[in-house]
Amino acid sequence: MADEGFMPKVRSVRLQTKKRTIPSSSPPVKPPEGRWRLRFVAKWLLLVFCSSLLLMVGLAGSIWLTGEFLPLERIDEGGVMLYDHRNQPLIQLAKERDPVGKREIYHEFISLEDLMKKNSRLVETIIKVEDARFYKHNGVDFYALFRSLVSTLTGQGEQGGSTITMQVARKVVLGTQERTLSRKLKEMAAAFNLERDKGKEKILEAYLNRIEFGNNIYGVQTAAKVYFGKDLQKDQLNPGEIAVIAGLPQGTTLYNPYRGEANKKRLKKRQTTVLAVMARQDEMPPLITQKEKEYWSKEALPIKDSSNLAMYKRKIANLPFLELIREEINRKYPHLQGDELFNNDLKIYTTIDPKMQQKVNELLEKDELFVDQQGRKMPKEKVDAGITVLNPQDGSIVAVGSGRQYRPGYRHRALEKHPPGSILAPLTVYGPAMEEEGLRASSLVKDEPFTVKERKIDNGNQPVRGVVTFQKMVEESLNAPTVQLLNQIGLNTAVAYGKRVGLPIETEDENYFALGLGEMNKGVSSKEVAQAYTVFANQGTYRPAFIIREIKFPYPDGREERIQLYNPQKQVFQPKIAAQINALFTQSLPTQARLPNVVGRSAITKDQKQAWIVGYTPDLLTTVIVHQYGQKEDEELYHLSVDGVPAQLFREIMLQNEWTEASVR
DSSP states (O other): OOOTTOOOSSHHHHHHHHHHHSOTTSOOOOOOHHHHHHHHHHHHHHHHHHHHHHHHHHHHHHHHHHGGGSOGGGGGOOOEEEEOTTSOEEEEEEEEEOTTTOOEEEEEOOOHHHHHHHOHHHHHHHHHHHOTTTTTSSSOOHHHHHHHHHHHHTTSOOOOOOOHHHHHIIIIIIOOOOOOHHHHHHHHHHHHHHHHHTOHHHHHHHHHHHSBOSTTOBSHHHHHHHHHOOOTTTOOOOHHHHHHHHHGGGOTTTTOTTSOHHHHHHHHHHHHHHHHHHHSOSSSOOSSOHHHHHHHHHSOOOOOOHHHHHHHHHHHHOOHHHHHHHHHHHHHOGGGOGGGGGSTTOEEEEOOOHHHHHHHHHHHHOGGGOBOTTSOBOOTTTEEEEEEEEETTTTEEEEEEOOTTOOTTSOOTTTOOBOOGGGSHIIIIIHHHHHHHOOOTTOEEEEOOEEETTEEEOOTTSOOOEEEEHHHHHHHTOHHHHHHHHHHHOHHHHHHHHHHTTOOOOGGGOSHHHHHHOOOSSOBOHHHHHHHTHHHHTTTEEOOOBOEEEEEEEOTTSOEEEEEOOOOOEEOSOHHHHHHHHHHGGGTSOGGGOOTTOEEEEEEOTTSSEEEEEEEETTEEEEEEEEEOOOOTTSOOOOOOTTTHHHHHHHHHHTTSHHHHHHHO
């Protein structure tokens, strides 16, 4: 008989035996319902967290690998420093891209070193407000990000977790404001790379110069000039002003003081909040006392009138010489083309005379000057002007007038090409005839109609006389003898001399109408006319126009590489020929433009849409082109005259020359 304590080896029997050992009266054991649910939720949360973490790590890893290829060099677009003809600073410019208008916006740049000299508290306040742990993290502040996440999830309000470095990465390197996970990860990757490759000071300098302060105002220097009328290189901001500057980036539209009283009240409240941050002890020590906080909180907002914004924007926009600098760099220094102009803290020493440039700008803004011969006001939208002023001794550009309503991206009237009319003849006909054929003022020239391709060229309203003196032909700008003389010297000679003085003569221009009457295919600009006429003002020597004297490239170790200008001269006419041409020009300027010791030439085109004046002394040469544009076919033209607007502009500019002004007195 089997022993009852013996356990059978068959598994099914053993299991049944085990089941019988459980007392049937005992109730089944179950975990508490609340604890079970808690464990269930915890497991799912852990699973979701781990999955999300793995996904994030994978995505971040893939983006991190491409972090090296992000355009970190955009942070180097510091600003180009421009100097005038006396090596005095003109302006230090940076540029941004308007995200709405898609146009370039220029603003002033200031180095961190210059900021710290007089406005170190401004820098410290911006750090304290935007990223108090700036010097403690490596681009991404995970503590701030976690705090921001907790605040958002617990309903305590949304807090920013972006560091200054991340903001620079987003706005400067990535150039985007989109809110996506991939963008955020790229931003973090760029931030780490910026910290590693560029360092804290470069990042901070970029932030202070590239952040917007409303009204398309970028950088603390521009903001201080617009809102307070202060230059951060010379003036020190008080705590109230500092709090405004530091507070504006958080809401450039909300706090815009030029958009109503409600905005001003919000800005005042924001200023008070920033003053409180300045006075408190946190990751950084207090920057002001509690007494200072109370005082400046009660003071009125120190904001300049909106007219200051308009005036400053007009000043920044009206930098016509910048376009000439760009053009010259593209032509002479191709390795600095495009955006490279604003990289590497270039120093460009120009030939600009600020006094003369200011005068040219003021003249073009005087609408009362632009009146036609019938007394009608000529609006900016219909009549404009281009001006080039240079020193004929070396070709250096002293000032330039780009138009009555010039802005970056607009047509630059000094560089815009127009038919030159008879302003061209001294360069292609008169001078070459005197040089090659030995003609003089008293020489006789055939004055008869000249027919080319079934077109008859005569003297228009003036009769033909058979023969006229060379001087008479020049003084009265007679077409028939001019073309007869051109036929005598030959088209090839005229083309050769025109090209030797820098005229843009194309194949289509190698004919009597272009070279003799100035009816060129594309025309010439005021700059091209000005540089061509240096040949007469400088004893027969041609000097190409230029605006850059020298460029300096700074190196990290403090050294500078210098590129100095080489501007070759070219002897085109004998000095005595140039002197004889000048003698012919003594009565060629219109009455209103005549000044002692000033000679030159004027012209109006056949359709009366362009009126030219070019005149000079040995040390100053000015070219003015006034032109009409945009008229409809049935719309009456304004009555231009060389003795009107062109003469007035020319006279006022030439009087800025001390030698000319003294001779008038």
